[in-house]
Amino acid sequence: MQSRRWFGGAGFSFADDPVTETLSQAIRGTGEELDREPDTGVLFGSLRGSVVGLRYYTGVVNKGEMVSLVRQPQNPYDRNAVMVANVYGSQVGHIKRELAVLLANIMDNNLARVEGVVPFGVTNQFTMSVVLSFWGREENRDAVVRQITSRSFKLQSGPTGFMCADGSRDLPRKSVLLTAEELKNAFDNLFENLMEDKIGEREAVEAVCTPLLPHQKQALSWMCVSENNAALPHFWEVKGKLFYNTLTHSSVRERPQRVRGGILADDMGLGKTLTTIALILSNFHHGKPLCEPEKSSPEPKASTTARKNPEGKCVCSDISGTCSSLTNVDSALSLSLALSLSPSGKSGDGDQAEVSVAPAGHSPCMRANQAETQVVCVESVDVVQEDVVEDGDKDLVSEKKAKGRPQGGKAKATTTKKAAKTKGKAVSTSRKGKSVVSPVEAASSQSTDDPAARATLIICPLSVLSNWLDQLDQHVRADVKLNVYLYYGSERNRDTHFLSSQHMVLTTYNVLSADYSGSASPLHTVSWLRVVLDEGHIIRNPNTQQSKAVLKLNTQRRWILTGTPIQNNLRDLWMLVAFLRLKPFDVREWWNRVIQRPVTQGDKTGLQNLQALVKCVTLRRTKTSRVCGRPLVSLPERSVRIEEVELTQKEREEYELAHTEGRTTISRYVAEGTVLRNYADVLAILVRLRQFCCHPGLLGKTTTHTGVVAVTPAELRERLIMKLRLVLGTGSDEECAVCLDSVRLPVITHCAHVYCRPCIAEVIRSEQEQARCPLCRGQIKASELVEFPLEEEEESNLLENWRSSSKVEALMSSLLRLRSEDDSIRSLVVSQFTRFLTILEIPLREEGFKFVRLDGTMSQKRRAQVIQEFQSDAPGSPLIMLLSLKAGGVGINLSAASRVFLMDPAWNPAAEDQCVDRCHRLGQKRDVVITKFIVKGSVEENMVKIQRQKQDLVEKAFGTKNPSERKTSRVDEIRALMEL
DNA sequence: ACCGCCGGGTGCC
DNA sequence: ACCGCCGGGTGCC
CATH class of the missing domain: 3.40.50.300 (P-loop containing nucleotide triphosphate hydrolases)
Structure with a gap:
């Protein structure tokens, strides 16, 4: 029951998919693998070719470096052109014309993926050698070999001259292969003990009223360092004037963008939310508290006040820049912001607002909602001087002044149950003459940073939105004024200045992707200080809109919170790496070549690379991890007992009947070797038996025997509906093999595979007559998709009898x-x-x-x-x-x-x-x-x-x-x- | 490019 | 001289 296994669903939970082993997965696991992910495949062989035109381009490559080959069908000189680019996407040259014809053919027809490695590097300014290796599905091998030999190129078997990931020459695959057992252990431990180098502790600022546990202080310390530290991950080496990546053997002239952020992958229940709240409050620009005054502020008032405050104390200021310490709350000028948490009158479906936080009187949401929970707002000095406030905002500011800010905000904050006062929009655009930072801090800030960025965007599943609000309420001192805006519901305020001026904006993945698909997405316009993906593994499928939307956010720092960095497969990690922009692995090809394929093939070096990569961006502790020999958290005992249930005589007879029947069918499949082809049937039999064990009423009225060849279309339809019901009714959250998400609007094909209707309809539309089932490659037609009929009222039947x-x-x-x-x-x-x-x-x-x-x-x-x-x-x-x-x-x-x-x-x-x-x-x-x-x-x-x-x-x-x-x-x- | 290719100059040994 | 050879000009796709 331990959570040592961080993959495959152990010891964590996941909103959409707690049951990892869904039917599609089971079927997919039978080897009828979908090759839509081209990260695996067999090596057909390799050949030596040349790259020409080097002198025209700036891309540099080292000996042994990988290059990518990119088709350029629009090239005006040759529609077969194949461009060669280095790891950073800079063009290096072109593949020589005659070879390009061949490659274009292979690539355009998707016969193989072609990967290049430069065996000797650049030796002159005109051409260089490249070793091309061809990877693809076994069934395409012949076609590829034919193509190559018919154009009188010679395909060498194996990756001759191929460079290993470690830079050594890979003379016919000498890489150290691990045994399955070793690999498993290494994989198990991949995310374990990722804290050895991260054991510093850091206290949260006083704005956080919940004392952090030791492991939370460690996490906070690590997160602050991850955001502030300029150091590059250790797979970068400085070589002369170049930055050299030891994993890809590539160099870049410019300092690579390091990741500012990472993956906090602690087990659930260890306080990721609290730690993140602490981070937001404790690590604003240059490692200062969110609300610390500018020490370099030209206004003497501000600086004197600031100096009074010990390091780490949260300091507030009002809009005119006056500062006061929170430790001296009574004098703090606070702008309170009310958070309302209310049953929204109009919410009918899940997309409606249930909770809203809004500046009172500013958001239309507020009118409909009654505030129940008070949320506080930290007023930061970064909120600008008045002269910067834009015209449109002056009203708001003066309105605020007119109404008077609650003085002695503490009392006010705790008693105000209705939306009180808002600071409205505080736009921090121009920030001239700002901040003189220490050298260390200077090193840590990147020139491209927008110094005005101040808001943290939290994206989470709807189901945990209210948890964030609760936690903010619980962990942030009541006298701290934190501007939190819940960007949710149709009435949400889309004003980007308004959003930019918040301390925190909370939204859901759905809202984000809905906005993204529209024209001008406010969330994509704001320059965020930080984006936090809660339950970040939700974006593991790069094909979803929400994943795409998340990648396009403009932010300086990026965090992923998840208890399960990998859901099922190493592939799940890629999207996280891409979100973090862990160069160059945010590009799929490099991830696949350096990490994915070597690891899945058991290459020790590949695994080491993966470990290095994960380690530099991840912190994970489990409930059983220990800090200084002591458990992180001590939970009460848990014990499991199995209670054996004896069936009654009657039940036993019924069960045995079904069991014998099922056995007969399955043993026939086994004898024929067709178990997997009839997998849906087999599962159906098993589900029926399991249902018998619980209660005969589970079976429903349809008990048509499976395995019998259906004669009439009506019978077939009936059987398919039954299967569909079985698949969807087992409590397994069925995954659609097209979108890899939970099935919505389920339909079942004649080959008994379940998809979302829109997904499979799209497959059929694009493949027309040749449409095949993505899972079994059986022919499929739009007219043959069977939908779930409206549920007949069986419930009453159930209750009556x-x-x-x-x-x-x-x-x-x-x-x-x-x-x-x-x-x-x-x-x-x-x-x-x-x-x-x-x-x-x-x-x-x-x-x-x-x-x-x-x-x-x-x-x-x-x-x-x-x-x-x-x-x-x-x-x-x-x-x-x-x-x-x-x-x-x-x-x-x-x-x-x-x-x-x-x-x-x-x-x-x-x-x-x-x-x-x-x-x-x-x-x-x-x-x-x-x-x-x-x-x-x-x-x-x-x-x-x-x-x-x-x-x-x-x-x-x-x-x-x-x-x-x-x-x-x-x-x-x-x-x-x-x-x- | 310390190549190949092209096309002009040239022409016994 | 409708060739061969030489050497300069030239050069990704």
């Missing part, structure tokens, strides 16, 4: 016993089948339990309500939460519960861990007891066995193991489940 089941009884007797022993103990009742939760409601109600329910179908707003209700200790609040395994997500805090009843085993043990983590986290006061109900002598028992084995599978981490090995293990798994 109520019967219990052994598992229901087992749960009920546990709950009743618990209530009689201690009625203050709260429980989570977890199932993958939302229908099962519905069934469980009946006996719970009968026994008079007060319960709430949280499942994936609920709106965010409703979820938040339910969680709040459950967490509340008010009398009469619910004792039980019915929780679907896929519901909720990161940041969900269910610490009120100390009992977890896992009703049915999950495919992926990590999903269970994750669920348990929702209550076994900071704030948990009691020991946590987890009960797993397992039906004796059923597939469930076998699943538990397989879970154990699974925890050790390497392929989970890489997803790129030898396909045949994977196939066999998958089939073996099914055989084990069915005891074949």
